[in-house]
Amino acid sequence: MRHRIAVVGGGPAGLTFARVLHGHGCPVTILERDPGPDARPPGGMLDLHQGLGQLALEKAGLSAEFEALSRPEAQAMRILDTDGTVLRDWRPRPDDRANPEIDRGQLRDLLLGPLDVRWGRGVTQVVPGARDGVLVRFTDGRQETFDLVVGADGAWSRVRPAVSPVTPHYTGVTSVEASLDDIDTRHPALAELIGDGSLAVYGVNRSLVAQRNSGGHVKAYARFRAPLEWHTDLDLADDEAVRSSLLALFDGWAAPVLDLLRRGTGFVHRPTYVLPVSHTWTHVPGVTLLGDAAHLMPPLGAGANLAMLEGAELAESIAAGSGDLDETVRAFEEQMWARAGRWAKITTAGLDRLVSPDPAEALAVFDQVQPSDTAERRR
Ligand SMILES: Cc1cc2nc3c(=O)[nH]c(=O)nc-3n(C[C@H](O)[C@H](O)[C@H](O)COP(=O)(O)OP(=O)(O)OC[C@H]3O[C@@H](n4cnc5c(N)ncnc54)[C@H](O)[C@@H]3O)c2cc1C
Incomplete structure (x- = not known):
């Protein structure tokens, strides 16, 4: 039947x-x-x-x-310190089809x-x-x-x-997504920084992650711990207002990293629920x-x-x-x-x-997740 x-x-x-x-x-x-x-x-x-x-x-x-x-190739992962120092720069082998x-x-x-x-x-x-x-x-x-x-x-x-x-229920962690188009021609320095895959920067209770999609499109995610109502005084539809609020939140981070927020547009708020x-x-x-x-x-x-x-x-x-x-x-x-x-x-x-008070925790997660032979592939 x-x-x-x-x-x-x-x-x-x-x-x-x-x-x-x-x-x-x-x-x-x-x-x-x-x-x-x-x-x-x-x-x-x-x-x-x-x-x-x-x-x-x-x-x-x-x-x-x-x-x-x-x-x-987009499995590549580069991790920077908030001052821009490269902490990890991992690239997959050409035949690596794990993820x-x-x-x-x-x-x-x-x-x-x-x-x-x-x-x-x-x-x-x-x-x-x-x-x-x-x-x-x-x-x-x-x-x-x-x-x-x-x-x-x-x-x-x-x-x-x-x-x-x-x-x-809300986890206490939220994120704001931004988009960048034609990264290679419009923002070549950022394109270089992000590389073929993802770039991640971890600070105290916050992170900035950028991922290269196909066609020169990049998605950037500002993730941070905040109450669900953190934006009550902010018009989330106003890109300029969201940008300034995020730049204040990530104040002191390396200028090339903050360019992700300065150049990004189309901000979308995505609180993490589970x-x-x-x-x-x-x-x-x-x-x-x-x-x-x-x-x-x-x-x-x-x-x-x-x-x-x-x-x-x-x-x-x-x-x-x-x-x-x-x-x-x-x-x-x-x-x-x-x-x-x-x-x-x-x-x-x-x-x-x-998204931890101790950014070294995030680095430890990366080191655990990557296969044990990655050390030799880090530059
Ligand atoms: C920023 C971000 C990055 C992520 N990255 C990854 C990643 O790299 N790898 C990974 O595995 N996961 C990732 N995830 C998680 C992943 O997106 C979700 O787990 C996945 O999309 C779940 O698929 P789904 O089909 O269950 O639900 P959804 O993708 O949410 O699809 C649900 C569908 O149902 C439709 N729908 C909703 N309500 C109704 C209704 N009432 N009637 C009819 N249709 C309805 C919606 O329009 C939608 O098409 C990520 C999530 C986020 C937010």
């Missing part, structure tokens, strides 16, 4: 889930709130790890395409491929236990029922309340969650990877069709919770050390 399966959200989790199901010939309805794929800027790049995001793409049959699009980077927009288009997304279908509520399955209500007042509703609708999931009362570490729920027949909806954690290189692998694994299990659909989902949830719980612990501890 064909199940009526819907996935809410066309992010990394939802699209990977749908793409793998599609590859197995299983129909799935993709419900996405955005009116189209280019409705909003896709955001910065993602590093996809071997055994996580890359494994998910393998399950979707997209490894070759990923290899062609991704940028292994190559890909632009989010490219990843989305790769996953979208032949998928038929129902754009502009914002979900307001999911009600399990209805007579004919699980009821999904939409922003336009319509409703539809499915046998399985998969909530892949991110941090502020509208599906999550159907299985869990828990909501994300779900509790090891968030689980009592299984509800016909509804489950994937990705950030299930386990929002600090943005330290794991969220999209986990989201994609979960999507791929759930889709494979459903396509295998060996047992009852509900038992398949239940078994998947146990597996997801165990792995996500481990990563939530790692990333929570990582955030504490990367």
Whole structure:
């Protein structure tokens, strides 16, 4: 029997889930709130790890395409002291494909491929236990029922309340993102400073990180500990006002580093919210969650990877069709919770050390994360 399966959200989790199901010939309805794929800027790049995001793409049959699009050289990482001294300058070997980077927009288009997304279908509520399955209500007042509703609708999931009362909480760390275009021609000194990959500078309870995306585009992130209301006297839509406030916050840092804030535009405030570490729920027949909806954690290189692998694994299990659909989902949830719980612990501890009163902690994190042979590759 064909199940009526819907996935809410066309992010990394939802699209990977749908793409793998599609590859197995299983129909799935993709419900996405955005009116189209280019409705909003896709955001910065993602590093996809071997055994996580890359494994998910393998399950979707997209490894070759990923290899062609991704940028292994962007794994490079340079760390400066706040006075501009180079503390680490790590470059990957040409054949190092442990964590190559890909632009989010490219990843989305790769996953979208032949998928038929129902754009502009914002979900307001999911009600399990209805007579004919699980009821999904939409922003336009319509409703539809499915046998399985998969909530892949991110941090502020509208599906999550159907299985869990828990909501994300603020970590005490916030960030402001800025963009720089045509870096090589418009800001060559900054281009040189950032190199092929990322630049990071760690100070007391704050950091500045810049990442080179494709096409000479750079995303910079000013991250700091602050109350959620730190900007009450600030108009966040006013780039000049945000810039001066950040320059005051990072006062005394090396001039070339502060150029990231002076030249950056399009500031976006992104407070870091998380779900509790090891968030689980009592299984509800016909509804489950994937990705950030299930386990929002600090943005330290794991969220999209986990989201994609979960999507791929759930889709494979459903396509295998060996047992009852509900038992398949239940078994998947146990597996997801165990792995996500481990990563939530790692990333929570990582955030504490990367935005810490002692900047040496951040350097220690880098030295632990990089393979032991990196010392010889540091310049
Ligand atoms: C600055 C930053 C850098 C990061 N870097 C990395 C990295 O390098 N590597 C990594 O692995 N992770 C990274 N992450 C984390 C990563 O972005 C998330 O974990 C990942 O996007 C989660 O994917 P998702 O599909 O679960 O949710 P999302 O990406 O949030 O997608 C959810 C989708 O659901 C849609 N939606 C929302 N509500 C509704 C609704 N009611 N109805 C219908 N549709 C809805 C949204 O429009 C969206 O398309 C980073 C995060 C940030 C903030």
